[in-house]
Amino acid sequence: MLTYKIHLIRHGLTTGNVGGKYIGRTDLPLCEEGIEELKKLKNKYEYPSAQMVVSSPLKRCLQTADILYPDLYTEKWEDFVELDFGAFEGKGIEELQHDEHFSKWLESGMQNPPPGGESGLDLTKRISVGISRLFKKMMDEQLGSVALITHGGVIMNLLYGMGLPKCEISQWAVDNGKGYTILMTPQFWMRDRAFEVYAPLPYGLSQDEVQMDTLRFTKPGEKA
Template identity: 40%
Template sequence: MKYYKLHLIRHGLTQGNLDGRYIGSGTDLPLCAEGRAQLEELKAKFQYPDVPLVFCSPMLRAQQTAEVLFPNAKLTILQDLREMNFGKFENRPITELVKDPEFAQWMDPTSRTNPDGAEDRKAFYDRTNVMLMKLFEYQLRTHTEEAACITHGGVIMNMMANHVLPQHKPEEWMTDPGCGYSLRLDAEMWMRDHIAEAFDIVPYGYLDGAEE
């Protein structure tokens, strides 16, 4: 049986991450010095897959992560791989937001409220689900057996929760900066069920290192 592989990887650290700020697609931050150093360390200590093609969010932090981790791969920028826009909550300290009743209401998964300037939650879910389907279908159509995708934590969690086995809640698929998941699928399984299988952590060996 022929398997296709796609590696979903979260971008590296930004200063906003270090400062504990709520950063979505409304804030286009570059990698910080610590973020670049961390990616270089991960690359030196562990193994990233050797891929010919990298799908990438248009955000600067994602593109810079791709340049560090996959300097020789073809880079394809896809707008729908961007993180959710958090509107009025963008770039605000999380310690401040947790005291905001409107933020607490918005964080409720059943809430239909939408803060000023923010992307609609359902629109984000639909956008990222469709994007994963397009990535896999591109691989199948072009016979691209292995590729990577550099995107954002929220995007990865939504994709994994809706189209990947074993089944977990979105928050259980949270991943560290520069890390992610290796997925595999065969054409029949994907066309029939739109389901892939998570079979490893990226970079390879990272989980073993974290458990030491």
């Protein structure tokens, strides 16, 4: 039975990431530091080859795809755009720490929607449809390896909801330019709607080196 590989890669660094802000639908490009860091990662480690590249339509993901897979056409899929942070968009912890809505959002494990934003459940439903559609395309076209350039929130929720082994959602937080290869088989997906988390990306990094420091997105004195 053919095993299909999807390489989940978070986009490179933006000015919003540098400032520790919640950046969802704001269409920021990569910053110079982000571009250089991606090039360093690509030169030092190995990003897997792919037969197709799928990306969130936001600039930071499309630029990342161009740097990591310059010879492949990139398909834009709305399914894999970042969570809509609503009223929290563009703000950091210091601005939000006294906001009652923000406290309740964190207490819910970021599953309840921010004011004017998207809930974790809505995000999970959206990306579940997207990954199903992508897997079907891979099977129909016999594509064994696809790179998916997307966002931190998308990767976290995808791995938390459908990935094995099971881990706390914070353990799936990935740093910029990094991610995981997942393995999908038709039988396992049809039976359990699940996949195996195979290896950190780029190849050569440990899981500890892939994970993002989530402390910058929690309230002072609070654990991630």
